[in-house]
Amino acid sequence: MDSPTERDALPNGASQRPSVPPPSDEGSAELRGALVAGIIGAVVATAGFVIYNRLEEDHREALRRSVTKFVEERVAEVRSQLKF
Numbered sequence: 001m002d003s004p005t006e007r008d009a010l011p012n013g014a015s016q017r018p019s020v021p022p023p024s025d026e027g028s029a030e031l032r033g034a035l036v037a038g039i040i041g042a043v044v045a046t047a048g049f050v051i052y053n054r055l056e057e058d059h060r061e062a063l064r065r066s067v068t069k070f071v072e073e074r075v076a077e078v079r080s081q082l083k084f
Contacts, residue, residue: 052060 055063
């Protein structure tokens, strides 16, 4: 019985299979890092949601105002830099 490498070999000794480099670990490392970052982000978002829901209404409103003001300032800053 021929081995897989003997069956794939041409008469001149060359292989019928194109040489394919082995998969690199760079892609799997990036994927693993993205997955960990996503899980951490989900945990932080969930904790923030739980804490926000436990706040009293006046604290929620103060937080909303401060976040809205912060976002408006950043948007104005980006617009001024891009000159929209």
